[in-house]
Amino acid sequence: MAVLTGLGIVAQAIFWLGFAGIAQMTGSILSTVLVREIAPVLVGIILLGRSGMLILTDLGNLTLQGQLRILNGQGIDPFIAFILPRSLAMTVSGFTLGMIFSVIALGTGYVVCWLKNIVTMPIWSFMFQVINSVHPTDYISIPLKFLLSGFAVGLSCCLSGMDITTEDNLTTLLPRGFSRGIMSVMAINVVLDMVF
Template sequence: MNFSERFSILHIGLAFLGRFSRSLPRFFLIVIGGGWGVLYTVLRPSAWRRTVMIEFRRSLRQLIGGGFFSVVVVACLTGFGLVSQAVYWLGFAGMSQMTGGLLSSILLREIAPILVGVILLGRSGMLMLTEMGNLTKGGRLNTLSGMGMDPFLIFVVPRTIAMTVGGVTLGTLFGAMALATGYVACWAKGIVTVSIWSFLFEVVNSMQLVDYIGIPLKFLLSGSTVGLCCCLSGIDVTAEDNLATLMPRGFSRGIMSILVINVLIDVILGSL
């Protein structure tokens, strides 16, 4: 093997390594830029034109209406499977005074934001991903840009804000339904004898100040990052992409964003 052949092999290897290294932070930087763009646009009253408001209402209606039943079902199952079992075994072990703290730290702070984020991703995020991918591959986004309309303003901004509002709304519903269902299951079995208001007060009273900040923040940022990742993944398609490659990529990005947001908030608030 002469020098030119060795140089060609080395050049190919370095090119592959560089392409791989650049591809890892690429979408992460796109999401950061897109998030700043959404925040900057939302704060401008002139950006809320009629087309943007129509898309926001349509997305929010589809999101809340479509995700309501899924959230209620998952919350009821979580209440039966987690809350009732936690109350039972803590009472059996003589540590019933730890019930409120355990439910607030495990259910509301850790489990609920992740489950709500996954529901938003699977129920509405994948639909947004498919729609944006079809619009991009069909050349309709380029057509809108040629007509002087900004696809980012028309599609990405209202859908991301709708996912943000939906995350907070459905997250609050999930927590309330899970606690209420768990209480009903325990009350029917005779495990608890206090009223539901006393039970909820015990859970709320065990929460710390960082919980009142972190839990709503997790719901809010989980919804916004899921919406942003799905919309930007749909815009970031290539001519070789199809549903078989687009859907797994968008789903993995959405799951990763949910986990990263929850871990970062825990780390930041835990250091305070």
């Protein structure tokens, strides 16, 4: 996904900004559009589709089979045993995947433009240009978006899986969990954009 984003967004931005004669704006546009806005949403969707749906079905099956009630009866808190570790793991995964995603997307776009002789500066100068154009508040908001998107996906999938009833099955559980996860990722990004 990062390679496709690099090809579709980064390479096109470098090409068209150079064509328009405003290549000096490349760093600020890429840091604003790709790293601050698009990457957190795509990372949240990747986490939701790859890991969140597995968490959702796993906890949904445990709830339907009554195993969570059994553990609760034995004094094991399902929040501490299931929700907390999965949500924390998704939080760390969101940040890590977000950083890797951003670097790969920027690097892929640069390499494509370098191969076509659209850009002649070295890659470290290109990356420095992007990093230099990041606003000081973005050094807080970008990592927060990655962290909170991962946490929200983990928490919403866990809670949706534990919220299942006997009338539910996978055809009703998965769309409900997916829509809750998407809404949480979008809400976090909108709120953080308004705050920062």
